[in-house]
Amino acid sequence: MNRSRKKATAPRAVPKPPAPPKAAAALKPAGIKPGRNATINDIARLASVSKKTVSRVINQSPLVQEATRARIQAVIDKFGYVPDPQARGLAFRKSFLIGLVYDNPNAQYIVNCMEGALDAVRNSEYEVVVHPCDRKKPDFISGVRRFVERQKLRGVILLPPISENDELTRALEAADCTYVRITYTHIDDPARIVISNDRLAVAEVANYLVSLGHKRIGYIAGPSGFRSAIERLGGFREALAARQITLTNELIVEGGYTYESGVTGAEKLLSLNPRPTAIFASNDEMAAGVYRVANKLGLSIPGDLSIVGFDDGPLAARLLPPLTTIKLPIRELGRIAAHKILHPEAAGSTHAMVTPLEPHLVIRDSCQPPAKA
Amino acid sequence: MNRSRKKATAPRAVPKPPAPPKAAAALKPAGIKPGRNATINDIARLASVSKKTVSRVINQSPLVQEATRARIQAVIDKFGYVPDPQARGLAFRKSFLIGLVYDNPNAQYIVNCMEGALDAVRNSEYEVVVHPCDRKKPDFISGVRRFVERQKLRGVILLPPISENDELTRALEAADCTYVRITYTHIDDPARIVISNDRLAVAEVANYLVSLGHKRIGYIAGPSGFRSAIERLGGFREALAARQITLTNELIVEGGYTYESGVTGAEKLLSLNPRPTAIFASNDEMAAGVYRVANKLGLSIPGDLSIVGFDDGPLAARLLPPLTTIKLPIRELGRIAAHKILHPEAAGSTHAMVTPLEPHLVIRDSCQPPAKA
DNA sequence: CTGAAAGCGCTTACAG
DNA sequence: CTGAAAGCGCTTACAG
Numbered sequence: 001m002n003r004s005r006k007k008a009t010a011p012r013a014v015p016k017p018p019a020p021p022k023a024a025a026a027l028k029p030a031g032i033k034p035g036r037n038a039t040i041n042d043i044a045r046l047a048s049v050s051k052k053t054v055s056r057v058i059n060q061s062p063l064v065q066e067a068t069r070a071r072i073q074a075v076i077d078k079f080g081y082v083p084d085p086q087a088r089g090l091a092f093r094k095s096f097l098i099g100l101v102y103d104n105p106n107a108q109y110i111v112n113c114m115e116g117a118l119d120a121v122r123n124s125e126y127e128v129v130v131h132p133c134d135r136k137k138p139d140f141i142s143g144v145r146r147f148v149e150r151q152k153l154r155g156v157i158l159l160p161p162i163s164e165n166d167e168l169t170r171a172l173e174a175a176d177c178t179y180v181r182i183t184y185t186h187i188d189d190p191a192r193i194v195i196s197n198d199r200l201a202v203a204e205v206a207n208y209l210v211s212l213g214h215k216r217i218g219y220i221a222g223p224s225g226f227r228s229a230i231e232r233l234g235g236f237r238e239a240l241a242a243r244q245i246t247l248t249n250e251l252i253v254e255g256g257y258t259y260e261s262g263v264t265g266a267e268k269l270l271s272l273n274p275r276p277t278a279i280f281a282s283n284d285e286m287a288a289g290v291y292r293v294a295n296k297l298g299l300s301i302p303g304d305l306s307i308v309g310f311d312d313g314p315l316a317a318r319l320l321p322p323l324t325t326i327k328l329p330i331r332e333l334g335r336i337a338a339h340k341i342l343h344p345e346a347a348g349s350t351h352a353m354v355t356p357l358e359p360h361l362v363i364r365d366s367c368q369p370p371a372k373a
Numbered sequence: 374m375n376r377s378r379k380k381a382t383a384p385r386a387v388p389k390p391p392a393p394p395k396a397a398a399a400l401k402p403a404g405i406k407p408g409r410n411a412t413i414n415d416i417a418r419l420a421s422v423s424k425k426t427v428s429r430v431i432n433q434s435p436l437v438q439e440a441t442r443a444r445i446q447a448v449i450d451k452f453g454y455v456p457d458p459q460a461r462g463l464a465f466r467k468s469f470l471i472g473l474v475y476d477n478p479n480a481q482y483i484v485n486c487m488e489g490a491l492d493a494v495r496n497s498e499y500e501v502v503v504h505p506c507d508r509k510k511p512d513f514i515s516g517v518r519r520f521v522e523r524q525k526l527r528g529v530i531l532l533p534p535i536s537e538n539d540e541l542t543r544a545l546e547a548a549d550c551t552y553v554r555i556t557y558t559h560i561d562d563p564a565r566i567v568i569s570n571d572r573l574a575v576a577e578v579a580n581y582l583v584s585l586g587h588k589r590i591g592y593i594a595g596p597s598g599f600r601s602a603i604e605r606l607g608g609f610r611e612a613l614a615a616r617q618i619t620l621t622n623e624l625i626v627e628g629g630y631t632y633e634s635g636v637t638g639a640e641k642l643l644s645l646n647p648r649p650t651a652i653f654a655s656n657d658e659m660a661a662g663v664y665r666v667a668n669k670l671g672l673s674i675p676g677d678l679s680i681v682g683f684d685d686g687p688l689a690a691r692l693l694p695p696l697t698t699i700k701l702p703i704r705e706l707g708r709i710a711a712h713k714i715l716h717p718e719a720a721g722s723t724h725a726m727v728t729p730l731e732p733h734l735v736i737r738d739s740c741q742p743p744a745k746a
Numbered sequence: 747c748t749g750a751a752a753g754c755g756c757t758t759a760c761a762g
Numbered sequence: 763c764t765g766a767a768a769g770c771g772c773t774t775a776c777a778g
Contacts, residue, residue: 087771
């Protein structure tokens with residue numbers, strides 16, 4: 001607790017001797033102020049070069065003779081020197097921070113994406129700073145902008161649904177801040193998006209249910225303003241159509257990705273006559289709502305009703321019976337998004353970067369062939 | 374996309390005229406480089422004071438004449454000047470970042486705590502940077518240390534269970550980094566802890582179950598090495614004893630805060646003869662495991678078995694029937710922890726800061742009086 | 747390939 | 763109460 005005291009050592013006002021010639025520096029080789037970490041000046045002195053040259057090896061400039069580089073690197077390693085990101089940031093006019101900007105996905109999504117971003121920055125000098133916001137507030141955009149300008153962020157990762165907001169991305173561009181959107185389709189430059197292939201995912205659900213023998217399948221959609229809702233519904237309808245099954249309007253209800261909306265949606269769907277034999281809720285929360293209604297109606301799952309969700313969140317495996325659902329490679333998406341920010345030169349290339357890992361169906365116990373009529 | 378080009382304006386090498394007298398500065402008052410934000414120098418020039426004086430008003434030094442302060446503040450407001458945290462950090466030798474360091478609590482816990490910390494830093498120049506780690510790795514401590522030293526963090530918030538690690542806090546102290554532990558009892562200086570009153574919480578559960586008429590109550594504990602497990606079990610046992618009920622050893626099983634361990638624990642407890650009429654699982658995940666087993670055994674909840682959880686995570690309200698559980702004010706805990714870092718002068722004071730909001734029981738549908746024998 | 751100077755935007759330590 | 767100088771730890775822009 002008495003740390004704050006030890007700074008009184010060596011008053012700075014003592015007039016420095018008139019800078020001894022290079023050789024003299026070599027005479028006191030261990031010269032790093034105790035308690036303080038080495039700086040670029042220490043390394044320069046100990047390696048008998050200018051700090052600019054040290055700077056060159058830090059920044060991997062090719063304009064350094066190999067012998068010089070090796071000698072400097074040895075000193076760097078010896079003292080475990082790490083450049084100060086704050087100082088570098090100040091000089092570069094860019095910090096070494098990556099922002100994670102989101103409105104309101106579920107906690108698991110945020111954490112997974114964050115871990116992915118952290119995977120990408122591991123062993124680098126970058127760090128991840130979080131910035132939740134509320135897209136309904138009037139100063140939403142300006143708030144994000146203040147954030148990125150103040151911190152001079154290197155870039156931000158935009159999670160859905162605000163990743164769809166073009167006004168936001170324009171503001172970021174104006175603030176000279178790189179962004180990468182996690183989204184569902186090519187709504188921007190390849191270097192600026194990472195797409196989770198939801199279309200593919202829901203097609204898998206469609207094929208699975210149809211192969212089980214379901215023909216009358218209810219669908220609980222997300223809010224119609226969300227890209228994810230559009231992609232999922234579109235993809236599902238298409239895949240069904242490919243199997244000669246039409247998703248009629250009465251079988252589609254719009255939800256809001258919430259438990260309550262799942263309950264409401266299921267109530268509508270299950271009051272249909274004949275009832276659907278399966279329901280695909282386009283996220284796990286809504287699927288949990290379907291469980292609730294089925295339970296109230298005395299319908300057994302999967303005996304009377306098959307259910308599929310989307311997310312594979314903490315809920316899915318805990319529901320009874322455990323829910324068959326789609327798992328998105330969110331951590332991977334986060335990792336790739338951060339990677340694009342760190343390596344802008346490669347960001348736009350390889351299509352593999354755009355569709356990294358595919359989402360896939362996690363089959364548990366909530367589906368079976370429909371009961372015979 | 375052509376942003377990187379516009380920096381070519383005004384070559385710096387042009388020799389500056391020999392610094393015109395003060396008055397001249399007032400002659401070009403709107404002088405802020407276009408496209409760039411105002412700096413302390415701009416404000417100083419426009420307010421006709423030295424930058425040091427501007428610095429004083431930024432730092433709220435009392436050593437500024439009110440008239441001067443007002444004049445400077447007016448200029449600051451006019452140009453929306455915000456000091457650069459990176460530059461300030463460099464000069465202060467401390468960044469304006471607060472770290473959130475955790476091993477492995479559930480996603481909801483992390484996110485809630487983070488939002489709390491963000492509540493505290495809102496409208497300040499601080500930001501929150503996340504740092505998950507793995508306490509089982511040999512370089513766990515040194516990894517955290519590198520993180521805080523490199524970024525010169527203002528402070529870190531330690532989430533359970535690593536908040537109990539004294540070796541870690543010693544390393545942080547050595548690195549001159551303030552820390553605040555979110556924990557369960559007074560294991561450190563008041564300024565260094567925020568405690569969630571788990572003892573109180575579990576006492577509430579005990580009283581509730583006893584008042585319902587339960588006498589034979591099973592308990593699924595957390596890992597015995599965890600402080601939370603000790604506090605919760607101790608508090609529960611004590612509260613039961615106060616009601617003349619003994620928590621015998623056969624009624625206690627140790628779990629690992631996981632779903633699977635909840636399943637195992639419930640299997641043991643429910644094979645007892647006579648069976649407990651209620652089970653308190655010391656977190657929601659384990660409670661979900663109990664649901665699973667009860668379901669398999671054909672036991673109805675709460676008809677044949679009452680269940681209580683702990684956390685009120687995303688699961689609790691979605692289980693069938695919805696789970697009665699303890700809600701911890703995690704966001705509040707996070708907020709207060711961050712507050713202590715930002716205001717070290719007040720950190721140790723008010724006992725209100727140590728026990729802020731109390732946890733409380735959220736009663737849903739998983740409990741009722743025991744069936745008559 | 748290497749370095750001396752000036753600068754990033756702020757603060758501390760002095761001086762007045 | 764106010765300011766000129768030096769410094770935080772790095773980089774850019776030049777020069778050689």
